[in-house]
Amino acid sequence: MSTIKVFGRIRPPRSKGKGGALSRKTAEYVIDSDDKELHIRAKAQHSQFGFNGKVFGPETTQEDIFETVAEPVIDSVLKGFNGTIFAYGQSGSGKTYSMTGAPASYKQRGIIPRVTLTLT
Helix, strand or coil: CCCCCCCEECCCCCCCCCCCCCCCCCCEEEECCCCCEEEEEECCEEEEEECCCCEECCCCCHHHHHHHHHHHHHHHHHCCCCCCCCCCCCCCCCHHHHHHECCCCHHHECHHHHHHHHHC
């Protein structure tokens, strides 16, 4: 793995009524068919973001995130290369959920517990 890959994720909603995720009520978002561009329209503003990795929608599972983002890094590290997964975003955007997951559900484990299990 010789390049930096940038991925984007629209955080899934926490639970009914709690809000916090990018919802179609506050903004309209579209992920292009190639999963590499995200278009967001909020009020009169339109923003477009490009990614060389992939854009994940709110329905994406933790397992899909792990397989797409972390497994290639693990493979590269096991071949002797350095590897880093860096989560960046504003408060409440889902960084902790993506990295550590939901402790109450084994299926919702994040990247860190899955990497640990893979390497043991």
